Amino acid sequence: MPVVEVHKLTKRYGDFVAIENVGFTVEEGEIFGILGPNGAGKTTTVECLQGLRMADEGELLVLGLDPRRHPDEVRRQIGSQLQESALPDRIKVWEALKLFSSFASGGPAWEAVLDQWGLSDKRNSPFGSLSGGQQQRLFVALAVVNAPKLVFLDEMTTGLDPMSRRATWDLIRQIRAGGTTVILVTHFMDEAEHLCDRVAVIDKKRVIALDTPARLIDEFAGETRVTFSTDHAELEFLSRLDEVSTIERKGPRVIVTGRGPLLARVAAELWTQGLSPIDLDVDRGSLEDVFLAITKTDS
Ligand SMILES: Nc1ncnc2c1ncn2[C@@H]1O[C@H](COP(=O)(O)OP(=O)(O)OP(=O)(O)O)[C@@H](O)[C@H]1O
Numbered sequence: 001m002p003v004v005e006v007h008k009l010t011k012r013y014g015d016f017v018a019i020e021n022v023g024f025t026v027e028e029g030e031i032f033g034i035l036g037p038n039g040a041g042k043t044t045t046v047e048c049l050q051g052l053r054m055a056d057e058g059e060l061l062v063l064g065l066d067p068r069r070h071p072d073e074v075r076r077q078i079g080s081q082l083q084e085s086a087l088p089d090r091i092k093v094w095e096a097l098k099l100f101s102s103f104a105s106g107g108p109a110w111e112a113v114l115d116q117w118g119l120s121d122k123r124n125s126p127f128g129s130l131s132g133g134q135q136q137r138l139f140v141a142l143a144v145v146n147a148p149k150l151v152f153l154d155e156m157t158t159g160l161d162p163m164s165r166r167a168t169w170d171l172i173r174q175i176r177a178g179g180t181t182v183i184l185v186t187h188f189m190d191e192a193e194h195l196c197d198r199v200a201v202i203d204k205k206r207v208i209a210l211d212t213p214a215r216l217i218d219e220f221a222g223e224t225r226v227t228f229s230t231d232h233a234e235l236e237f238l239s240r241l242d243e244v245s246t247i248e249r250k251g252p253r254v255i256v257t258g259r260g261p262l263l264a265r266v267a268a269e270l271w272t273q274g275l276s277p278i279d280l281d282v283d284r285g286s287l288e289d290v291f292l293a294i295t296k297t298d299s
């Protein structure tokens with residue numbers, strides 16, 4: 001059963017339409033990414049789902065509940081890290097974790113979470129004395145302290161150093177392994193590519209693409225290039241592959257372009273022909289190429 005179902009969601013601020021007819025579903029156990037340019041409506045979308053903003057039109061179901069009619073119940077069952085989070089300056093790290101863990105039962109001990117998120121050293125520090133990255137880490141920890149069925153993370157790694165970002169990805173995977181579904185808003189394409197099972201790209205108020213990172217890359221990031229060296233003259237067998245569109249030769253160097261599982265097909269075919277070049281390499285587009293290709297700033 002889907003954990004989140006959104007159908008024709010529209011939200012206006014006064015006369016301004018922030019999002020229009022946004023729709024997607026999120027399945028149980030997925031890490032679902034939401035990408036899009038600044039102001040595209042990502043935060044608006046996830047805040048409507050969390051019952052923090054009132055959707056104007058559309059059908060919303062979050063864990064089987066309509067967040068417009070049951071905002072408190074929805075909020076009890078989800079974990080949430082908001083883009084604009086704040087805590088009182090004087091609350092201590094351990095106090096915040098203990099407080100948030102008291103909102104629901106069944107989560108891991110908050111002391112363990114303190115450790116997991118590398119905040120043990122700061123357990124007695126007041127919130128106001130933490131660095132930006134430490135505050136950010138605390139907010140993500142607070143979102144997951146109750147082992148919620150569904151967690152919303154709006155730019156969870158913004159402001160984190162590279163090591164903390166990677167550590168956060170590992171923790172998110174652990175959270176998912178524990179059965180939590182994750183909805184992740186991010187501007188980091190590498191984060192979405194590594195972490196998300198599927199991503200929705202929101203632009204100009206609506207969902208303009210929705211698929212697995214691999215399929216989006218295949219569809220929108222242009223062709224894949226496979227290169228290798230060989231002194232074998234006859235390469236006609238490669239051009240018979242459906243995935244291959246061009247084959248170019250520069251001396252011993254061969255450049256094959258195409259789509260789909262190009263590397264696997266070319267490698268298998270070379271192997272069958274008794275060729276096993278040691279420099280077989282692939283150059284594939286990234287989710288960033290997809291993003292740039294489909295969210296052109298022409299408005
Ligand atoms: N409370 C509000 N009142 C009026 N307009 C708003 C309000 N909140 C958001 N908006 C507008 O709605 C649009 C979508 O904003 P939203 O915060 O959802 O974007 P976003 O995709 O999360 O952007 P970012 O990547 O910068 O976080 C923007 O044009 C924003 O100015």
Ligand SMILES: [Mg+2]
Pocket residue numbers: 042043044083154
């Ligand atoms: Mg936002």
